[in-house]
Amino acid sequence: MNWTELSVYTTTAGIDPVAGILLTAGLSGYVVEDANDFNEFLENTTVHWDYVEESLMRLKDCETCVKGYLPENAQGAEMLREIRASIARLRKEDTAGAFGRLEILCGNLREEDWENNWKQYYKPTRVGERLVVVPSWEEYAPAPEDVVLTLDPGMAFGTGTHDTTRLCLALLEQAVKPGCTVLDVGCGSGILAVASLLLGASSAVGVDIDELAVKIAGENAALNGVEEKVSFLCGDLTDKVSGSYDVICANIVADVIKRLAPDIPRFLKPDGVFLASGIIDERADEVASAIEAAGLSIAEKKISGGWAALLCRPAR
Numbered sequence: 001m002n003w004t005e006l007s008v009y010t011t012t013a014g015i016d017p018v019a020g021i022l023l024t025a026g027l028s029g030y031v032v033e034d035a036n037d038f039n040e041f042l043e044n045t046t047v048h049w050d051y052v053e054e055s056l057m058r059l060k061d062c063e064t065c066v067k068g069y070l071p072e073n074a075q076g077a078e079m080l081r082e083i084r085a086s087i088a089r090l091r092k093e094d095t096a097g098a099f100g101r102l103e104i105l106c107g108n109l110r111e112e113d114w115e116n117n118w119k120q121y122y123k124p125t126r127v128g129e130r131l132v133v134v135p136s137w138e139e140y141a142p143a144p145e146d147v148v149l150t151l152d153p154g155m156a157f158g159t160g161t162h163d164t165t166r167l168c169l170a171l172l173e174q175a176v177k178p179g180c181t182v183l184d185v186g187c188g189s190g191i192l193a194v195a196s197l198l199l200g201a202s203s204a205v206g207v208d209i210d211e212l213a214v215k216i217a218g219e220n221a222a223l224n225g226v227e228e229k230v231s232f233l234c235g236d237l238t239d240k241v242s243g244s245y246d247v248i249c250a251n252i253v254a255d256v257i258k259r260l261a262p263d264i265p266r267f268l269k270p271d272g273v274f275l276a277s278g279i280i281d282e283r284a285d286e287v288a289s290a291i292e293a294a295g296l297s298i299a300e301k302k303i304s305g306g307w308a309a310l311l312c313r314p315a316r
Helices: 012-024 035-044 046-051 054-061 074-093 111-121 163-175 191-198 211-223 254-267 281-293
Strands: 003-009 031-033 065-071 103-106 125-127 131-135 147-151 181-185 203-208 230-234 245-251 268-280 296-304 307-314
Touching (some): 074 211, 131 163, 163 296, 191 245, 203 211, 254 281, 281 296, 281 307
Parallel strands (some): 181 245, 203 230
Antiparallel strands (some): 003 065, 003 103, 125 131, 268 307, 296 307
């Protein structure tokens, strides 16, 4: 398998949050280049400074960077989307600029140029019993029972190829009933909100902290002819949301779902369903405990590829 180097430029203070984002997205490890660490090394080994490799001396004045490696396939492209969405969220939260520019580079390419190279890996993907996610540039002949979702994810997270999105779509197919209302928190490409409408929901609201994701989600709604039934908002979790919903879904990450959980009962109808995905399997119990503490019960848990998704209902 071929690999592409991913670099996220930050500050010393940003190393831990950025590294956490890379590990949560599925990277197995990372490398840090940080001038502060290297200068401490030089100070502690002054007598030997002339033996330091010239290639390492560039670290003396380098910009802090956290690096990892992405597989050159559909999974790698989806991992990049997840990383990009999380970095965008971190950038919005870092109002003091403590974490630097938080720019992503892939090899010698900008992230968007790298992403465009991987369209070749996206093919029609069947999810659940009826849903088929079809990239807008691919041809697909649907079977009579297929519900076809046409998607151009751009640089937003959510193509249907990642285990987290597939798990959530499968649960969404179970949860959506004709005429129901849906809230998609952290909507990314809009895949969940649009899918819910194609499955029979009467209306949907999607919210994302990334303005680009909101724009892409709107374009995907139009691609599928449901733009009149959905609204996409730019905001942090539920801060721009009002009303109550039959189905709420959040395909984000464990820590964000834990932060979101206490607000779910305020927006979920008494007989509603909350779908939580984007959870690393080993953290599923931890997230479930936070959801239960908010007054919901875990009705179903799905596992795939080391990831977990939870179907939750108000506790009786």
